[in-house]
Amino acid sequence: MQLKSLGLSVCLRMISEIDSLHEYPETKSVLLRKRCPFFNEEELLQIIDISLSSPPVDSTSVIDSSFGADHYLQGHLLTGLEIHGFQKIRDSRFVRGTTVLEDLRCEFIVGAFASSAESNSSGNDTELGGSYPSAVARALEVNESKSLPGDKLLEPVTTVVVNRIATLLLVPTTRLQKDTHLAELSMESMLADEFRSDIFRAFKVDMLFVLLTDRSTEVKTVSGYIGKELLEGR
Numbered sequence: 001m002q003l004k005s006l007g008l009s010v011c012l013r014m015i016s017e018i019d020s021l022h023e024y025p026e027t028k029s030v031l032l033r034k035r036c037p038f039f040n041e042e043e044l045l046q047i048i049d050i051s052l053s054s055p056p057v058d059s060t061s062v063i064d065s066s067f068g069a070d071h072y073l074q075g076h077l078l079t080g081l082e083i084h085g086f087q088k089i090r091d092s093r094f095v096r097g098t099t100v101l102e103d104l105r106c107e108f109i110v111g112a113f114a115s116s117a118e119s120n121s122s123g124n125d126t127e128l129g130g131s132y133p134s135a136v137a138r139a140l141e142v143n144e145s146k147s148l149p150g151d152k153l154l155e156p157v158t159t160v161v162v163n164r165i166a167t168l169l170l171v172p173t174t175r176l177q178k179d180t181h182l183a184e185l186s187m188e189s190m191l192a193d194e195f196r197s198d199i200f201r202a203f204k205v206d207m208l209f210v211l212l213t214d215r216s217t218e219v220k221t222v223s224g225y226i227g228k229e230l231l232e233g234r
Helices: 018-022 023-033 041-052 084-093 104-115 136-144 150-167 187-202 207-213 219-232
Strands: 009-011 062-064 076-078
Touching: 009 041, 041 076, 136 150, 136 219, 150 187, 150 219, 187 207, 187 219, 207 219
Parallel strands: 009 076
Antiparallel strands: none
């Protein structure tokens, strides 16, 4: 039997005692509310130790030609996939897109996640009418101006924006008004990046990162920007 030195990639979740989470406790508290699991520094070192201590793999062993040699299957260590956290958030009626659950490689996990739902009615704001949420699509068709969004368009856009922010931070929508500043919600770079992805999923609009992190930006500023982009792309 011939043994070869093979690499092992390790997929880690967030580390709680170092780097940005250590420097921004507000971000950490938001992620904890979202049931996002962390590693501490000691757990990280244990995982690295396990990775380096793995027994040698027979590189000539073949399980199935459709998957490849055994060492390809054992070449990746996935950590921190905590589906129970997503379930608790969903059961609290906070519904949002999750990149993990949108990945085709997680097909079996997605099936288990869907079957554990309390009901098929989620109340999600992303029911699509064409490429956009249905209420936004209808308002877009009747907007009088070709470049400026009117109130009939801004209202459903704002509803989606508020729901997305509330779900991101796990706070009631009643805490959010049109003139609420994003800075009041601790919308620092990590959360702004996640919110930007949420907006793109809902509207296919690429929000400006600097706009989301500007201390003067209000909820209505975001809605107005999205409304203009939707009209330009129509």
